[in-house]
Amino acid sequence: MSGKSSSQGGFFQRSAEQIAAAKAKLEEQTRLAWERGEDLADAAAKGLRTYAEAQTSAAQLQAAQQARALRAAGDAVVQAVRPKAKDVGLRGPQPAEPPRPAVAAPQGRYLADLTHPEANPFMTTYARDEHGNIDRSRSYIDPYPASGLGQQPMSTDELKGKIVDLLAGKPVDPGPHVTFVNDEPANPSPNQPLTTPTARMVAGGIVDSGVDLVNVNSTTGGKHDPKSRHYTDQAVDMNRINSARVTPQSDDAAHLQAVMARQSNIRDNFGPRSQTKVLSSGAPPVQWPSVRGGHQAHVHVSGQR
Structure with a gap:
C-alpha cells in the first residue's frame, strides 16, 4: 500500500511541475512578445498550447493507469456473476438483444472515456458527512459536468480563435x-448526493449524449416503488x-437512453419508448415492459452501484 501511495504522490508531483513549467513558459513568451512589439495573440496562443499539452499528458497518464486497474477489477466481477446472470435470464424475462461488445464513446472534444466515468x-x-468531512462514497452531479474535463489538444489557430x-x-x-x-x-430540491458511481454514470451519459440541457426532477426524494x-x-x-x-415523441429522450445504455454501471433504463434492465454487471439488458406506463413523461436511470 505504501509503495502505491508513493507512486501516486510522485505522479501528481511530476504533473504539477510539468504544468507549472508550461505556465511559466506562457508568461515568458507573452512578456518577450510585449517587449518586441510582436502579436500578443500569437504568443499567448503558443503558450496556451504548451500549457494544454502539459495538462493533456498528465490527464492521459492518470486515465490510463486508472483504466487498467478498473478493467482488471471489472473483468473479475463479470466472470464471477456471469453464471448467475445467465440463470436469472432463463427464469425471468428473455434478453432484449444478444450480448454486444462494449462500444467506446466517441472521444469528440474530451479526453475522458465517457462510458466508464467512474475513472x-x-x-x-x-x-460531506455530518461532521463536514469529505464522503467519497456519495457525490453531487455538477451543474456543468463537462467544465472540468480535459479537452483534446487544439491547434494554434483554434486557440487564437478562442x-x-x-x-x-x-x-x-x-x-x-x-x-x-x-x-x-x-x-x-432534487440536487441531492447519489452514490458516487451512479452520479458519475449520469453525468457521463449526459455529456456523452451531446445534449445542451437536462433537468433532473427526482433523485432521492419523491414517491416511487x-x-x-x-x-x-x-x-x-x-x-x-x-x-x-419528455414525451413518447421525444427523440432527444430516446437518444439519451441509447447513450445511457452503454454506461458500464447502468441498471434500470426506463423511458417512453424503451424499458430495459441489466440484472447484474456485465449481463445483457432485458426488456422490462411492466414499467412502461409509469415512464411516459420522464427518463429513469439507476446504477448497479
Whole structure:
C-alpha cells in the first residue's frame, strides 16, 4: 500500500511541475512578445498550447493507469456473476438483444472515456458527512459536468480563435447544463448526493449524449416503488431535455437512453419508448415492459452501484 501511495504522490508531483513549467513558459513568451512589439495573440496562443499539452499528458497518464486497474477489477466481477446472470435470464424475462461488445464513446472534444466515468472524478463533487468531512462514497452531479474535463489538444489557430472570442466578450461554452427543478416546488430540491458511481454514470451519459440541457426532477426524494433505487441514492429521473418535456415523441429522450445504455454501471433504463434492465454487471439488458406506463413523461436511470 505504501509503495502505491508513493507512486501516486510522485505522479501528481511530476504533473504539477510539468504544468507549472508550461505556465511559466506562457508568461515568458507573452512578456518577450510585449517587449518586441510582436502579436500578443500569437504568443499567448503558443503558450496556451504548451500549457494544454502539459495538462493533456498528465490527464492521459492518470486515465490510463486508472483504466487498467478498473478493467482488471471489472473483468473479475463479470466472470464471477456471469453464471448467475445467465440463470436469472432463463427464469425471468428473455434478453432484449444478444450480448454486444462494449462500444467506446466517441472521444469528440474530451479526453475522458465517457462510458466508464467512474475513472473520471471531474464531473461530480464529493458530498460531506455530518461532521463536514469529505464522503467519497456519495457525490453531487455538477451543474456543468463537462467544465472540468480535459479537452483534446487544439491547434494554434483554434486557440487564437478562442482568445479573440474571449477578448470580444463571447461566453465560453461550458458544455451540457444540468438543472435540478422539482415537479412540486414546495418539495426539497432534487440536487441531492447519489452514490458516487451512479452520479458519475449520469453525468457521463449526459455529456456523452451531446445534449445542451437536462433537468433532473427526482433523485432521492419523491414517491416511487418500494424497491426503487431512488431510496438507496442510486437513481435519477429526468423530465426535460433541451428545454422540452419528455414525451413518447421525444427523440432527444430516446437518444439519451441509447447513450445511457452503454454506461458500464447502468441498471434500470426506463423511458417512453424503451424499458430495459441489466440484472447484474456485465449481463445483457432485458426488456422490462411492466414499467412502461409509469415512464411516459420522464427518463429513469439507476446504477448497479
